[in-house]
Amino acid sequence: MAVVLVLMLVSFWVLGFTKETLSVQREMGHELARKRAYQAALAGLEYGLFLLESQKSEQFNGAHSFPEAQFRYQVRNEEGKWDLNSLVDGDGKLDQDHAQAVTRFMKLVGLEKSAPKWIDRLADWIDRDSSPRPLGKETYSTYECRNVGFESFAECSLVLDRDQGVAKRLRKGCTIFSSGKINLNVAPPEVLASLSEGMTEFLVREIIKSRKRKRFVSVKELKNVQGMTDKIYRDIEDLLITDGVTYSIWVEGQSQDVKQKVGAVVKKEAQGLTLIWFQRELKDEHFLAWN
């Protein structure tokens, strides 16, 4: 009887130990996969920077696999988007033209009803005063507006009630890293369509067709695009550029089922690349959607 009792105790102990060991092993395995995924993401970032420096393309993506990990990357010229930091001018006043353009863009991505609220909130975050606009906010439950330009995508998300859906739609055509003008060669259709009230679907399609054939070298070439009128051209010419020095790089590293996302923004100038933003362990809403 005593032998049976001892055996039972031993088996309980062994079972318990094995269970514990397994869970420790699982945890270690997960940690190792997390590290590998992160290293893969950094390798992808390094690779994206190398490609950006060595080739002329403005937008590109790809993937690579290693025995234990893999990464996929996406490089985008960031200047085809509306700059949210340009919503407010140097005196802290709303830049009406810019705000109207961003509002048109928001409507095109399904944010018609909430556009005035988001514009006021975004402007309140960056304007220097602390008095809220009619639909804006200077104070949130656990934080206050910084009253300076947005420095990260996470900051933008704070203004958008951390609503991932809104953040993702906005990121399609808005940025916080740009010269304030729109790069005609990379702007998504919704941004082109929001350049002025006069932009038509036909004109947007023609611009995209034209830049696919041959990229625009000068904004003046827009005059040759079918459907362009003198009035529309005058309205939009000052908003446009045909290149841009700001790029974003988005990389997802993966090992087993663990993913790690990193993002960076760099300026590509004659003297080389300058890193202006880097974020590790990016959450989905702060990561540019694959496109």
Ligand SMILES: [Ca+2]
């Ligand atoms: Ca403010």
